[in-house]
Amino acid sequence: MPIINSVTGPIDSSQLGLTLTHEHLRVRTVEVATQFPHLYDQSKELQLAKEQVRAAGNAGIRTICDPTVMGQDRDIAFIREVSECTGVTIIAATGMYTCQNLPEPLRNKSIDYIAELFIRDIEVGIQNTDIKAGFIKCATDVQGVTPDVEKIIRAAARAHMRTGVPIMTHTHAASRNGLDQLDLLEDEGVSARAVIIGHSGDTCDMDYLSRLLNRQAYLGIDRFGLSVGMINEERPAMLLKLIQNGYHKQLLISQDYCGTIDWWEREEVQSFAPDWSMTHITSDVLPYLSSQGVGQDILAEIMADNVRDWFEHAMK
Numbered sequence: 001m002p003i004i005n006s007v008t009g010p011i012d013s014s015q016l017g018l019t020l021t022h023e024h025l026r027v028r029t030v031e032v033a034t035q036f037p038h039l040y041d042q043s044k045e046l047q048l049a050k051e052q053v054r055a056a057g058n059a060g061i062r063t064i065c066d067p068t069v070m071g072q073d074r075d076i077a078f079i080r081e082v083s084e085c086t087g088v089t090i091i092a093a094t095g096m097y098t099c100q101n102l103p104e105p106l107r108n109k110s111i112d113y114i115a116e117l118f119i120r121d122i123e124v125g126i127q128n129t130d131i132k133a134g135f136i137k138c139a140t141d142v143q144g145v146t147p148d149v150e151k152i153i154r155a156a157a158r159a160h161m162r163t164g165v166p167i168m169t170h171t172h173a174a175s176r177n178g179l180d181q182l183d184l185l186e187d188e189g190v191s192a193r194a195v196i197i198g199h200s201g202d203t204c205d206m207d208y209l210s211r212l213l214n215r216q217a218y219l220g221i222d223r224f225g226l227s228v229g230m231i232n233e234e235r236p237a238m239l240l241k242l243i244q245n246g247y248h249k250q251l252l253i254s255q256d257y258c259g260t261i262d263w264w265e266r267e268e269v270q271s272f273a274p275d276w277s278m279t280h281i282t283s284d285v286l287p288y289l290s291s292q293g294v295g296q297d298i299l300a301e302i303m304a305d306n307v308r309d310w311f312e313h314a315m316k
């Protein structure tokens, strides 16, 4: 059984249980937060993150993967405090959320230099703590695979090849760039079975999704509650179609919820995404799938077995 790094220490993959694979405790914009800290209320942010994670825990969720990394102001002490306070296991990420350019200090560094940053997070600890990263995040968006994005993806691949830690991506599904990510990752020797192509639920393009699935990648259908790429009401039906097509062993579902995010005012979020929360899946999506005849065994695979398989495939 592979040992996975959670923010409260190593766990065995059999301990994952029901897992949300893509939720953020907090997303902040570091330039704004460090220069204008009066705009932020850390104790309120902590309280809201704890409330959401505790509610997920009460709904049966045992583990949350939080892919907040550089570009989203990852704060590992914040994440650990929420995990310790709620009793929900949280697995933190290393990697970079950069869709265009690397920041200046890294622009002229090599792929291996960037890979070493990720490996340090995995083997030594994040932000000068002993809290280790459990997976690697990289991103491609509407800009496509820019030269810097390619460097980050190849660095993620090299860090995976050294450590066995799996990879989760951010994509712009309408641009079909999960395929470009797989091309680069496979070129570096990564098995697609170690990769979740994130935000794959933002499109109804079954040709694109079938190509990813037939290459054995996992799909992150991970924005339930949000109308990004498609309206939220369409997501459950699209997930049902993938299950009915026999792909349930490669699907991971989540909400991409942010306990707080400084891109919008809280009231704005509540108006454009009223159902968005860390319990939308357990409260609404799973009951919908049951009502459509999806058996409990398949739901258990999607919520628990697949994430374990992702870690185990990657780490063997």
Ligand SMILES: [Zn+2]
Residues within 6 Å of the ligand: 022, 024, 067, 256
């Ligand atoms: Zn996200």
